[in-house]
Amino acid sequence: MPYTLAVVVPTPAHSNISGPLSYQSELPLAAGTLVRVPLGRREVLGIVWDEEAGAVQTGPEVVTKPIAGALDGIAPLVAGWRQLVTFAARYYQRGLGEVALAALPPQLRDLDGTQLARRLKRVTAADSPGTLSAPLPPNAEQAAALDAISASAAPFLLFGATGSGKTEVYLQGVQRMLQKDPRAQALVMVPEINLTPQLQERFVTRFGAGAVVAMNSGMTPAQRLKSWLAAHSGQARIVLGTRMAVFASMPRLGLIVVDEEHDPSYKQQEGARYSARDLAVYRGMIDGAAVVLGSATPSLESWHAADKGRYTRLSMAARASDAQDAAPPGFPAVRMVDMNLQPKRTVFSPQLLDAIAQRVSRGEQSLVFLNRRGYAPVLACSACDWKSDCPNCSAYRVFHKIDRTLRCHHCGFAERVPRACPSCGNVDIAPIGRGTEQIEEHLGELLRGVRQPGGEPARIARMDADTTRLKGALEEQLARVHAGDVDVLVGTQMVTKGHDFRRITLVAAVNPDSALFSSDFRAPERLFALLLQAAGRAGRDAVHAAASEMWVQTWHPGHPLFTSLRRHDYPGFAAQQLKEREQAGMPPFAFQALLRAEARTQEIAQAFLHAAKAQAETLPDAAAVAIYSAVPMGVQRVANVERAQMLVECATRAPLQRFLAAWQPVLHSLREKGLIRWAVDVDPLVI
Incomplete structure (x- = not known):
């Protein structure tokens, strides 16, 4: 007598099949067993699931298909793993099969029994765990x-x-x-x-x-x-x-x-x-x-x-300092440069430039941080209103001087820089703003006369997504920095995280102000974390710790964020931010979800969201949630697809989850001609 199994299969996003399907097996298979099963005209990888999860039955007239076979040699996935996947699917409002199968390595879906046995043999023959080396004595x-x-x-x-x-x-x-x-x-x-x-x-x-x-x-x-x-x-x-x-x-x-x-x-x-x-x-x-x-x-x-x-x-953490504007002992001193007092169009203040030059002459390293790659974010005409817009996105194409291209960082569209303005023919088109590529070039000009202790000129390197694109490029650049072959490293946020640069004694943030007044309520938190992480790259070697510095060039030196940064006071910054969040009813004092829609036109995207909101008002727990109006996303169009979103908010988590679960069938039932896709984002980070 064949056994009926509940099997999780890879279902498309937003399909009406969110749970397991029923299959027959000649043998009883344990939950967690990997099997191959027919699905439509294909044979796919599936996972035998727990019976209490239920299975989709399409009607008594439909014959339950038999499994094609089990993957011998691989032990069943344990109950804890299955519970994790079940929770993730429910909490983040996705299909069980979509989450479960995406968590498995892609190659596992395509191997036959012989190929799998060969892979298993290689794993079995791998090196055994080595002997523990002696750890450092903990403080x-x-x-x-x-x-x-x-x-x-x-x-x-x-x-x-x-x-x-x-x-x-x-x-x-x-x-x-x-x-x-x-x-x-x-x-x-x-x-x-x-x-x-x-x-x-x-x-x-x-x-x-x-x-x-x-x-x-x-x-x-x-x-x-x-x-x-x-x-x-x-x-x-x-x-x-x-x-x-x-x-x-x-x-x-x-x-x-x-x-x-x-x-x-x-x-x-x-x-x-x-x-x-x-x-x-x-x-x-x-x-x-x-x-x-x-x-x-x-x-x-x-x-x-x-x-x-x-x-x-x-x-x-090191003990806090009693000084109002001083860094705690062992931390880099934070120096603020008021850009209101600098000449117009100043990129590097004379004080900062002198501090970098002193590091080069002493054989120390400096890190210049700007979280914007490329040469300039916009290329513009001085005679008309033309700017380097992307034809596919509601964003500007970034000017990359090294290969003379205008490149969209959203859709990837790129073309050569025009010789003249495409709109009016004016040859005077110029970059606006600065990226890491321009900062690297400008520093090379400013430090041209500065010499290392051995008399060699200053060596400047750039590390961002453009310079590390090729395989092995990142490792090569990091090795150069660690070996002392770079005097000034210019980079984006990728250089501020986790790297143990022992020779860096100065870190400079040249333009951090854009996040201070962002519409994103998380922007100050991210900026503070980024600057404090960047500061942490300086003075990691005890020999240089006392002389290490963090320089911040800002138009708002009196901002409370910089006051906390001077003291390396994360607890104080967190207390102030949490107080503001509580007063505004923002996370973590509220819980949010976004319904996003992508369509051929903005009108279609917003029509879907409006219809979803109208039908949501009759759902259970609808009274406990606040549904805001649909609005275009920050970057409204990407690759010729219009994007809109709608925020759902609740004071507690449980009613929001119940509401979202009840909303799913409604969203599946809505059909708008021209709608490409929609998605629910629970606990979104970008609103």
Whole structure:
């Protein structure tokens, strides 16, 4: 007698099939077993799911199809993993199959039995975990943090200043876990792919190559499959990865670390828009694993959770200074340059330029930070109103001087810079604003007469998404900086996170003001985190710590954000921001979701949103939520697709979740000709 199985299959986004489908099997298969099943005219990978999840039956006249076969050699996915996927699908309003199958390595969907057996053999034959190398003796703050993490599985917020040794806490926390249970596993997450190799090197040095695998979207399909199989089989003791690694199959998970937990990169912006940081906390609760959220500038949501006792705060910050405008001992001194007092069109104040020149002459390094790549954000005509608009997007194309192109950073459309204005024929077209490419060129001119101690000219390098596009380029540039072959490094935010530059004694932010008065209520939080993280790149070597400085060129030196930055006072900044958020009813004192729509025209997109709002008023819990008017998105058109959104807000989480779940069938039933896609974004970061 055949057995009926509930099988999760890869369903399209927003299909009416959100749960498992029914299939027949000659053998009883455990929940979590990977199987191949027919779906339409295709054969797809599926996962046998728990019976209580139910299964879709299309009617008594439809014959339940048999499975094509099970993937032998791969143990079933454990109950904790299935519970995590179920929660993520429900909370973020996506189909169960969409989330579950996206969490598996793509190559697993295409291998036949022979190919899979070959891959499994390679994993089995991998190096065994190496012997632990001797750790550094922890200081008092590190020891206290390690004792707390080892004694409890509660979520921890590790508030550690840049350079305070958070990574060593992660390393020794994993070591203690492995000493307690040699078969246990640890998940260590980082926000950016470019931070994974250097952290992996430290873990491999400490634990051996056989114990550590990486997991990120920059790997080849074969590499991702190998890492996934090693983690799933339990051979890999430590998984280092980006946000996608939160779904790694790790049956013996004992510790989860989320480094730089404040980073917005942990929020997925396409498909299932999940927060890997929040799912990490939930996964720790399921698996009984300790969760450590580490940051020098925690997100306000995490800071508030620690204030309320939901997280245990562990502090590894230098003692606060009593001086009103001074940095604490051991931190770079923050110097403000009032640009109102500088000559018009000044890019680098004489004081800052002199400070950089002094560093070059002493053989030290400087970091110049500007979060805008390219040469200039706009190219404009001086005779008419022409600007370098993108024909496909409601945005300007950025001028890249190095290859003489105008390039849209939204859709990728690029073309050569015109010899004259396309509108009026005027040859006097000029760049407006500055990017890292222009800053690099301008610094080269200003420092032309400055010499290193050996008499050589100053060496300037740029690090951004343009210069690190090719494979191996990032590693090569980082190696040059670490080797001392660069005197001044110009870069975007990618150079401010996690890098341990030992020779840098000066960090300069040349134009940070744009975020001070943004319409995005999270902009001050992001700016403060970015500047404090950037400051943390200076003075990481004790030899240079006393002379390290952070320079900020601003038109608003009296702004409260800069007052807190001078003192490296994140707790004070967080308290002020949380007070404002509470008064305005903003997260974390309210809960939000966005309904986004993309269509051929703005009118169609907004018509869909208006119809969704009209029908939502009769739903359960509708009285508990506030539905705002539909508005165009910040960048209204991308690749000739018009975009609009509508904000839904509630004072508590549960009614919002119930409302969104009841709203789903309504959204599926709405049809607007010309509507391309829609999506619900729960806990959005960009509004």
